[in-house]
Amino acid sequence: MSSSMQRCTDRFVSDAMDRLEMDEEMRLVLRTPYRVVEVELPLVRDDGGISVYTGFRVQHDQNRGPFKGGLRYHPSVDREHALGLAQLMTWKTAVVDIPFGGGKGGINVDPGAHSERELERLTKLFVTRLGPVIGPEVDIPAPDVGTGAREMGWIYEAYAKWAGARPGVVTGKPVEIGGSLGRTEATGRGVCHVTRWACEARERPLEGATVAVQGFGNVGSHAALFLARAGARVVAVSNRFGGVHRSGGLDVEALFSATAEAGGDIQLHDATEGERLEGGELLGLGVEILVPAALEGVIHPENVDDVQAELVVEGANAPVECEADDALADRGVMVVPDILANAGGVTVSYLEWVQNRQRYRWPEERVNGELEATLRGAWTAVHDRATSLDTSLRDAAYDLAVGRVKTAIDLRGF
Numbered sequence: 001m002s003s004s005m006q007r008c009t010d011r012f013v014s015d016a017m018d019r020l021e022m023d024e025e026m027r028l029v030l031r032t033p034y035r036v037v038e039v040e041l042p043l044v045r046d047d048g049g050i051s052v053y054t055g056f057r058v059q060h061d062q063n064r065g066p067f068k069g070g071l072r073y074h075p076s077v078d079r080e081h082a083l084g085l086a087q088l089m090t091w092k093t094a095v096v097d098i099p100f101g102g103g104k105g106g107i108n109v110d111p112g113a114h115s116e117r118e119l120e121r122l123t124k125l126f127v128t129r130l131g132p133v134i135g136p137e138v139d140i141p142a143p144d145v146g147t148g149a150r151e152m153g154w155i156y157e158a159y160a161k162w163a164g165a166r167p168g169v170v171t172g173k174p175v176e177i178g179g180s181l182g183r184t185e186a187t188g189r190g191v192c193h194v195t196r197w198a199c200e201a202r203e204r205p206l207e208g209a210t211v212a213v214q215g216f217g218n219v220g221s222h223a224a225l226f227l228a229r230a231g232a233r234v235v236a237v238s239n240r241f242g243g244v245h246r247s248g249g250l251d252v253e254a255l256f257s258a259t260a261e262a263g264g265d266i267q268l269h270d271a272t273e274g275e276r277l278e279g280g281e282l283l284g285l286g287v288e289i290l291v292p293a294a295l296e297g298v299i300h301p302e303n304v305d306d307v308q309a310e311l312v313v314e315g316a317n318a319p320v321e322c323e324a325d326d327a328l329a330d331r332g333v334m335v336v337p338d339i340l341a342n343a344g345g346v347t348v349s350y351l352e353w354v355q356n357r358q359r360y361r362w363p364e365e366r367v368n369g370e371l372e373a374t375l376r377g378a379w380t381a382v383h384d385r386a387t388s389l390d391t392s393l394r395d396a397a398y399d400l401a402v403g404r405v406k407t408a409i410d411l412r413g414f
């Protein structure tokens, strides 16, 4: 986690604690992680050599249910990074009111530098070393940056070796071995739902509204696709190679198919009609709705004045730094915070876990219906609070989340 992300999450939480008039002891309890696990991972390479990595799992809070959160494979993963993201998961699961706490972890490995067999060995070794620290009633990992359904399948198998076949140990699995229908699309679908509700609240129709989406990976590509299908005019999208802009609206279906066919990022500009965008140009376009769905900290004090959108929906985790958030609020820009806007993924992870416990597969329509109902409940609670107290959606979301975790601690005791 970057220092700005950590600093800003700390500030949002502290502000909520102030508003909730929380005492010092409770503040300390809510900030301190329940358990931090760090394991040595000596990986036997295909050529017989050994590389040593470190695996982390931080369990922040479990008062509302088992720890829940992703596993990231990236060289930048460390204890602090996992700690910050674990805390964010506690607030995210609380704001959408699903019965989970917050956890996060990963390995400080560059997955691109290893063969598939090496990654399988490394993942299974990680599970072995974590031992009973994870489990369907304890801590349920999920995919994050650098991991996907494949790694979740390996985790399921490594855990089953000593605990028996319990698919609820991990979510985001391949559908063939207990993954949920609708999980892959869930975060982008949720981004589209909250965008629609935010438009309704602002009495500005989503139909015909101009939208720019930064990031065309899992979250951004699905968000763009669902927004276009809902009638919005998606005029710009981008990925790490650059972006494409067309004021009449992009052919998002074509961009989505081309990206899916390539199995990852493509030169978007080559795949459809439109002008090429460089770097952060997309963020300053004259659109009504901006969806940053790539990286953290992309809207900061130096570029916040360039943002022209009236509505910002945080598809990524922490794309808006807190000082920039203040500036947007001063200008009357509505920001739908990450812990609400991108909670569709963890919500369907919860539905996957429920299906695994039932040993039953729900049809996709049921999954999508439950997702929409859960997010709608969260949106209504957050929006009603923000309206009645005249605060931002972010403040309202943090108040609800921090308050709910505190209530769980009060009810359960120590």
Ligand code: NAD
Pocket: 145, 187, 214, 215, 216, 217, 218, 219, 220, 238, 239, 240, 241, 265, 279, 293, 294, 295, 296, 315, 316, 317, 342, 343, 345, 346
């Ligand atoms: P991903 O790796 O599938 O996609 C990331 C996209 O961002 C890629 O298209 C990449 O090219 C693009 N990108 C990277 N650098 C860029 C740049 N400088 N400018 C423009 N685009 C750039 O990741 P994802 O799963 O879509 O996650 C994106 C964000 O959403 C992350 O912050 C992640 O933590 C968050 N998130 C993801 C989920 C989920 O279910 N996948 C759920 C909640 C939050």
